[in-house]
Amino acid sequence: MTYCVALRVEAGLVMLSDTRTNAGLDNIGMFRKTFTYEKPGERAIALLCSGNLSITQEVKAKVSRAIKDSVEDPDVETILNCSSLHRVAHLVGEAMKEVQVEMRSGMVAGDVSLHASILVCGQRRGGKPRLYMIYSEGNFIEATADTPFFQIGEHKYGKPILDRMIRPTTSLSDAAKALCVSMDSTLRSNLSVGMPLDLSIIPRDEYRFSLRRRIEADDPEFSKISREWGAVLKQGFDSLPSMID
């Protein structure tokens, strides 16, 4: 499995993903799931991928190939030259649809899940920070102030803390902290999500990544958050009233 989460607050976009993939319990690998695209000062975009790896890799290949082709032929529309973030979501959705059709038509061995989903986050000059979730079918939804974050993969373990902590006014620093706590809970409760992690940040109206950080298993700052969060929970738990007399 996978756990990817992205959130859009007033101050910008923050994204976090794990790197574990498994095709069965005994076939575990490590793959990056966050891919970043940037024209500094004009636009910054991140794609976070979950689900069937052969599908998401192919979608990413299509997106990247278009960017390469556009060097020779500027008429090729890409996520780096298209008119809006909404159009970026469309391009990724179209690529998803094409890959799904190709894959399904050739699939005869039935039992493989072709489910995949992709978070598209970014901002271009002249637009607002945007966050979309692309489904297997290529259609998508956008995050709003009412629902400031999207999760894909093993999302349930880490949802309660986000429900409580994330508001549109949350700072980028607190947002990154909340994503780390959410990921830490997921890592502890589910073996199919694993270190290292990829944390990235696009501050509002800067059209660039202010952070693209690989967090390794022994990262001192992440370890400190994990340790202190455990202590906070323990201490807070002990201070709660009892349910039985």
Next chain:
Amino acid sequence: MTYCVALRVEAGLVMLSDTRTNAGLDNIGMFRKTFTYEKPGERAIALLCSGNLSITQEVKAKVSRAIKDSVEDPDVETILNCSSLHRVAHLVGEAMKEVQVEMRSGMVAGDVSLHASILVCGQRRGGKPRLYMIYSEGNFIEATADTPFFQIGEHKYGKPILDRMIRPTTSLSDAAKALCVSMDSTLRSNLSVGMPLDLSIIPRDEYRFSLRRRIEADDPEFSKISREWGAVLKQGFDSLPSMID
């Protein structure tokens, strides 16, 4: 959906369940999911049910009918007169298997999930406190010191706090508190789990329920735990170090 959780610590057994059922999002009902059976001083047993309601109600009906029949005919084996808690799990598993076979044979409209699971918890005089999880197929597993709790239904949201807080040495009072916090997180993150709740406790070597409590939506003690836990998390979160400089 449903969220039921039961745990076995050295001091005894603690169980908590919600009461929401839904057959589709617009067909929501309230049904008790914890059923208690007691011969005070000899044995105390709780069944917690999740999944297809027509299945679990039928299993419960079989279990209760046998107890009624045994009044007339003491040779009828029931969960209240059988030789061990392991045998109780067997009887519930057998009932599950029979109901599944009956239901499946008559089912022609295909799309209904007949998945169901039942937690069986209890102690009889001469035995230890036991906790079993019965699957749809009627087979079952038992909780051990390594895995002191079982969850059925919407289990993921409330798992991280149990992973952190529950040890074999946890007191019954702390165990009840942890189940309430775990349920509170689930209630906040998932609409298909709802108040009121049923909390029950079987202290070790007492062969009786020391508590069977219905927790209503406005229960002052549960509300206090929920409110204070929110404050504890908020305060603890603010005290964590930042991930970005």
